[in-house]
Amino acid sequence: MSGATVLVTGGAGYVGSHSxxxxxxxxxxxVVVDNLVNASSECxxxxxxxxxxxxxxxxxDLCDKHGLDKVFTDHKIDCVIHFAALKxxxxxxxxxxxxxxxxxxxxxxxxxVMKAHNVKKIVYSSSATVYGTPQTLPxxxxxxxxxxCTSPYGKSxxxxxxxxxxxxxxxxxxxxxxxxxxxxxxxxxxxxIGEDPKGIPNNIMPYIAQVAVGRRKDLKVFGNDYxxxxxxxxxxxxxxxxxxxxxxxxxxxxxxxxxxxWKVYNLGTGSGLSVLQLVKAFEEASGQKVPxxxxxxxxxxxxxSYADVSLAKKELQxxxxxxxxxxxx
Amino acid sequence: MSGATVLVTGGAGYVGSHSxxxxxxxxxxxVVVDNLVNASSECxxxxxxxxxxxxxxxxxDLCDKHGLDKVFTDHKIDCVIHFAALKxxxxxxxxxxxxxxxxxxxxxxxxxVMKAHNVKKIVYSSSATVYGTPQTLPxxxxxxxxxxCTSPYGKSxxxxxxxxxxxxxxxxxxxxxxxxxxxxxxxxxxxxIGEDPKGIPNNIMPYIAQVAVGRRKDLKVFGNDYxxxxxxxxxxxxxxxxxxxxxxxxxxxxxxxxxxxWKVYNLGTGSGLSVLQLVKAFEEASGQKVPxxxxxxxxxxxxxSYADVSLAKKELQxxxxxxxxxxxx
Numbered sequence: 146m147s148g149a150t151v152l153v154t155g156g157a158g159y160v161g162s163h164s165x166x167x168x169x170x171x172x173x174x175x176v177v178v179d180n181l182v183n184a185s186s187e188c189x190x191x192x193x194x195x196x197x198x199x200x201x202x203x204x205x206d207l208c209d210k211h212g213l214d215k216v217f218t219d220h221k222i223d224c225v226i227h228f229a230a231l232k233x234x235x236x237x238x239x240x241x242x243x244x245x246x247x248x249x250x251x252x253x254x255x256x257x258v259m260k261a262h263n264v265k266k267i268v269y270s271s272s273a274t275v276y277g278t279p280q281t282l283p284x285x286x287x288x289x290x291x292x293x294c295t296s297p298y299g300k301s302x303x304x305x306x307x308x309x310x311x312x313x314x315x316x317x318x319x320x321x322x323x324x325x326x327x328x329x330x331x332x333x334x335x336x337x338i339g340e341d342p343k344g345i346p347n348n349i350m351p352y353i354a355q356v357a358v359g360r361r362k363d364l365k366v367f368g369n370d371y372x373x374x375x376x377x378x379x380x381x382x383x384x385x386x387x388x389x390x391x392x393x394x395x396x397x398x399x400x401x402x403x404x405x406x407w408k409v410y411n412l413g414t415g416s417g418l419s420v421l422q423l424v425k426a427f428e429e430a431s432g433q434k435v436p437x438x439x440x441x442x443x444x445x446x447x448x449x450s451y452a453d454v455s456l457a458k459k460e461l462q463x464x465x466x467x468x469x470x471x472x473x474x
Numbered sequence: 475m476s477g478a479t480v481l482v483t484g485g486a487g488y489v490g491s492h493s494x495x496x497x498x499x500x501x502x503x504x505v506v507v508d509n510l511v512n513a514s515s516e517c518x519x520x521x522x523x524x525x526x527x528x529x530x531x532x533x534x535d536l537c538d539k540h541g542l543d544k545v546f547t548d549h550k551i552d553c554v555i556h557f558a559a560l561k562x563x564x565x566x567x568x569x570x571x572x573x574x575x576x577x578x579x580x581x582x583x584x585x586x587v588m589k590a591h592n593v594k595k596i597v598y599s600s601s602a603t604v605y606g607t608p609q610t611l612p613x614x615x616x617x618x619x620x621x622x623c624t625s626p627y628g629k630s631x632x633x634x635x636x637x638x639x640x641x642x643x644x645x646x647x648x649x650x651x652x653x654x655x656x657x658x659x660x661x662x663x664x665x666x667i668g669e670d671p672k673g674i675p676n677n678i679m680p681y682i683a684q685v686a687v688g689r690r691k692d693l694k695v696f697g698n699d700y701x702x703x704x705x706x707x708x709x710x711x712x713x714x715x716x717x718x719x720x721x722x723x724x725x726x727x728x729x730x731x732x733x734x735x736w737k738v739y740n741l742g743t744g745s746g747l748s749v750l751q752l753v754k755a756f757e758e759a760s761g762q763k764v765p766x767x768x769x770x771x772x773x774x775x776x777x778x779s780y781a782d783v784s785l786a787k788k789e790l791q792x793x794x795x796x797x798x799x800x801x802x803x
Contacts, residue, residue: 154583202730238640238643238644239644240638241640241641241643242582242586242589242637243642245582245637245640246582246586249578249579249582249633250578250582252570253574253575253578253579256571257571260571287622291579291618291620292621296642297637300636300640304578304633308570308574308626309572311567311570311574312570312571314567314570315567315568315569315570338796349775403548
């Protein structure tokens with residue numbers, strides 16, 4: 146499918162930019178739309194440096210229907226990878242309307258514009274959050290979703306999955322693949338791009354890195370009384386470059402002539418790691434100490450979450466290749 | 475609270491117009507916004523005839539943010555009753571994007587405009603559909619919602635409830651009451667307004683009425699092999715004038731100075747009636763025969779659904795007063 150043009154929403158963000166690198170490396174043409182609310186255009190310059198290829202980046206918000214329409218008029222798009230979303234769980238509890246407008250309203254606008262331009266293939270950036278509290282582990286794609294989502298962020302991911310599923314069901318000329326990420330960490334091997342959020346990081350790895358370089362005093366570990374071997378929360382940390390290749394696999398699948406319908410895949414490693422195990426691995430890899438302070442649990446956090454990855458392996462021919470040490474480099 | 479100004483979205487529709495009559499009778503000022511997609515302005519003229527009072531009606535779509543903003547600038551609104559929505563379950567399966575845009579996107583726009591104008595009280599027109607297939611009967615307000623919703627219509631009602639709940643949780647200056655209707659039937663006692671949908675009716679009562687007057691040959695009864703006494707589906711039919719007084723009760727509650735937070739109430743009679751019982755009651759009341767043809771089940775239909783109405787009785791001091799014979803008049 147190399148040669149096809151992929152529109153990447155949120156392509157200047159963390160998962161987006163790493164996937165753009167991989168798309169360019171695989172010979173896809175890429176058009177990025179991003180509102181740069183939680184990203185910077187500098188990131189895409191570095192993507193061009195890494196790949197030696199051009200990225201078209203258009204500053205447009207997904208809620209701006211006219212702006213988005215112009216993008217589809219100006220560029221012949223074959224399929225869309227839809228990353229653009231607000232993603233801070235805690236913030237979503239404080240400003241739910243903003244989250245629902247951006248994540249759900251923005252997606253509706255995107256789908257309407259896609260439909261108007263007869264672009265009906267979409268790969269969606271979902272999250273293991275849609276599973277809520279796991280009833281069984283590892284999490285398989287048929288685990289119930291929705292009812293356990295407690296934050297507006299998680300619900301917005303669930304709502305969009307439902308909208309996509311209903312859309313595909315209503316019209317067989319649409320197809321959609323939802324990729325449920327577990328916990329993305331790490332950075333591109335070039336060191337040129339990575340996760341560098343503005344303000345206080347919401348994810349653990351940039352937080353650990355900021356502690357290691359002295360930008361923050363210590364790592365707050367939210368609870369050590371979870372039902373896990375060392376009491377800290379267990380998650381399935383998946384490397385960002387593995388996530389990027391997962392998106393290539395999904396894009397190839399959705400662009401293949403025989404593909405139709407609605408598919409969901411977990412993107413994870415299949416194994417869980419506790420917060421303290423992650424810290425230890427980081428210390429070993431970097432030689433830097435990471436002081437930790439145990440503080441109270443965060444509302445909504447769960448004991449453990451990790452993926453059953455057999456479906457992605459079987460159907461997407463994808464699996465994570467990087468381990469915990471790669472994530473700490 | 476009489477004297478307060480209530481903005482009624484979808485006020486020219488079936489439940490909306492009957493509630494507007496009751497609001498006017500109780501001394502509220504009413505501003506209606508309606509896009510008249512599934513309603514007519516004639517209906518509001520009749521509301522004015524019935525009540526002898528003026529209704530301001532503004533033709534605006536809830537997705538039109540600027541138009542809606544002007545309404546709130548031109549009128550000082552104390553609270554909103556939000557009826558406006560597309561409501562045909564079957565159609566929602568065919569055109570899900572249209573339903574999500576109108577019902578979810580439209581509500582987001584309404585809430586954004588309300589927030590901008592510091593109007594933070596909303597009574598929401600929800601549906602027993604949010605319960606999905608009942609796990610227990612009668613349905614209480616704490617019965618699980620969402621996971622059993624199969625149609626985009628039902629999901630859109632569930633999504634909006636979640637959005638309202640999250641909004642109220644995030645900001646205590648908001649308050650919201652969700653009213654979950656069971657099966658609305660009947661017409662105003664004046665005979666001047668009622669349910670007269672364009673095209674093929676989605677609800678049973680106008681269908682029965684059209685058969686009785688000869689506009690349609692017979693009533694299609696969708697399945698007689700349900701797990702109910704006579705095999706036809708059992709529903710809780712609640713009279714439209716009772717629904718209207720339920721909205722007055724909720725409006726008075728939300729406007730009372732001590733009220734805050736998020737509340738949900740079932741609006742039903744508390745008893746179920748089968749399709750064949752409803753037909754028999756109609757025949758007895760009208761003296762007209764209603765020929766029936768048993769056809770296959772409709773996808774998504776359930777055996778039985780009826781409300782536990784004790785919470786509305788206790789907290790809203792509301793209960794249905796009309797029985798099946800009133801519904802057939």
